[in-house]
Amino acid sequence: MDPNGSSLPIDGPQPDCDFVSPVYVKERFYLVAVFGTTVAVINILENAFLSFMLFKKKSHRSSHMLYLALLAFFDVWMAVAYIPLMSLNLATDYFQSVVLLRAWFTYVLPMITMSHIAMTASSFLMVAASLERYFITVQPNGRKTKWLQKHRMTIAASSVVMGIVCKFTQALEITVSYEPKCYGTMKEYIIEASELTKDPIYDYWRVIFRAVFTNFIPFSLLALINIRIVSIISRSEFEYLHSNKLSDAKRKARVRNATRTLVFVVFTYLLSNVLNVVIILWEYIDYEQIAFEFNNFYTCAVDVVSLLTIFTGTLRLPIYVTCQPNLKKEFVTQFKRALTTSPYYKGYSRTPSVGMSNADREDDKMDVDDEEDVPTEEQKTQYPLLFTLGTVLLVEQNEKDGNACIIRNDKATEDSNDDDV
Known part of the structure; x- marks a missing residue:
């Protein structure tokens, strides 16, 4: 199966209707369907809260927080897709349920497309956010920094559009076929490569351009940019610690907190995608070897890649509240306000x-949200x-x-x- 839970395309129908249980189905069921679903639910709750908090305030929507808000939104999107794609797929194999099998095949194509779009858009958003952070770190008042800040909304929208353009044809690359002779069995439906994938021009776009543009380039850029940011921050530590003016120190602390937040977000993304990049490279170099000779490793690795993607999303909220005290104070206030029954509760004292x-x-x-006060x-x-x-x-x-x-x-x-x- 691919990193989003679909079975691998099969060249032609199966010779019979006998079902062969996948490798390590019991262990994978507990890893994906039990533990993975728990992680996905936590992801949805945390990032739904983050999306609400960051999109709620105009000051966040017009600042670098826009990228973090969109990342939280797409994290929810991916976690929602994970449960029906991965968890239900493993539950289908574990219980050998024809009912679950039929349900899975009714939504697999749109869900795969949605998941791919969310992952690709997220990677482009992180590249855009890292690039802005880099220029803020190097040239806080430079022309490029001001241009990136001025056009932040356009850049973010372009990142989302590019994610859609690159992956909207995902559903057209596979077809689901019904096998009447296997009615009532686990082979009632099969999934295979569509005719579109056999077109040389489209295959060039899918295999060469899209794989490089949506996987390797974002991964490499994020690694290089954030290594450079960490290097600059380390060299400027002395200047930060010896700021003479309190206002200067607070401004630098605010910038550094925002930068560290993004660095940690990108770092967790890179760690979770190392295995994915290795698998993709292996697939394009020698697909037969990884799919057949190392089938057990390949199957389990795909499950781990999907789980790591969802688990990374659950780390966003802890990173934000750890690296940015102001956000932590704001989140705690909103959480307490949601729990209290008093309509006049305003959280922590804002009296100067x-x-x-x-x-x-x-x-x-x-x-402070002026409208709320x-x-x-x-x-x-x-x-x-x-x-x-x-x-x-x-x-x-x-x-x-x-x-x-x-x-x-x-x-x-x-x-x-x-x-x-």
Whole structure:
């Protein structure tokens, strides 16, 4: 079977209807159908949450987070396809169920196409994100950096379109045939290569161009770009640690956190795809050898490749909350808000401290959704004094009288903070 769960194309119908159980079917069932399904469900939950959080805020959609949001979306897509393609396929072989077999063949073609498009689009998105991170690391205010940031939406859309263009014909490359003589058996349906794959021109596109363009080039570019990024970050560590200005240090920390996030995401992608690249190379060099002489290894390796792809998706959320404290704070707030029954719960306190610099306050603004912080009419009616004094009240201790307190609104605070810069 291929990395997305379909059986390998068969040249012509089977001579009889006797079913031969695949190799290691019991072990593969527990690996793919049991453990793999569990991982896929976790993947779906985590990345659905990530997609919601990252697409929700306009500041995320207009920043480098756009790439991470799209990656989370396609991770959900791949995990959803994994369960019916891989898990149900192994369950069909394990239980030798004709009912499951018929169900699997009803959706296998569109599911394979959807899975391939998601994987290809994700690899192109990571290349685009890594390229932008590279120029931000090398030339933060350079012309290329500004161009990539300005056209980020177009680049992301182009990556998705290229994924669709490269893989939308996947469903046309295989055909499903019904065998009346094998009705009610596990050989009732067979899957084989279509006539399109036998066309020399299309075969050149499929084997040479598409394999290189969607597998080897993205893999190589991601490895080279991120090795270069890690090298630059290591050399600039001294400059980062010895920043004189607090605002400068915070800005550099923010850039470095975003860069490290992407580096870890790409690193996990590369690790999970090493085996896939080896298998693809082996297939094009000597398909007969890997498919027949090393059939046991080939079958199990395909299962492992698919499982690694889904498992990598479950690492996205831990990477984001570990590398980016601001995202972690935002995610925790949203999670608590979803659990609480209070309609006025806003999570962690966003009240700025007295003496906070303008740079600190600007950083804090980047983490707050302005639309969510607009008070409702019901809140204003319930707390009239609070909203008369200002949307946020600050209490600071009088320097002259330790027991006295002065209450003032944001405007006065801004004036005092301007003096601190």
